[in-house]
Amino acid sequence: MQLLSIRQQLTIAKPLGAKTLSDTHHSTGKMARDMSDKEILQMELAQLKIEVSTTRTAVSVNCKETMEWVEAQTEGDPLIKGVSDDKNPYKGDKGGCIIT
Template identity: 55%
Template sequence: MAQDMTEKDIMKMEVEQLKKEVKTERAPVSTSLSEMKTYIESLTPEDPLIKGVPDDRNPFKEKGGCSIS
């Protein structure tokens, strides 16, 4: 798409994009991190990667084994 455009058109697109980015609301990292930490910690009790999956609901549990004697 950019190959069909003139240099002026490309620069106009870049300026428009920069105008959009300037209007984006920003938050300090310290605030964002504390909110993220609170959110993650609130979901920890339901997280199957931390809590584990009960054997009766685990679709990947081995159904049976094979033994060679």
């Protein structure tokens, strides 16, 4: 596992509800570039504590669950099944544009 610096962590998007360095960062009102090395290291330590306590699952399990979810959603997906003519405002004989 590659550890990211505080500056990299502050730019990475987080899942909804997840705690990250940016949670601590924004509450201090300081930008990372304005923090002392000690403050940055304290934030990195706090982030590592959060990461250690995070429940992990195998990629194979996550992939299987994702595939099942996607397959369950295909029935109503217009990009896969298409849109019926009666619901498609762009289908049918609606004339067109004539450039003269």
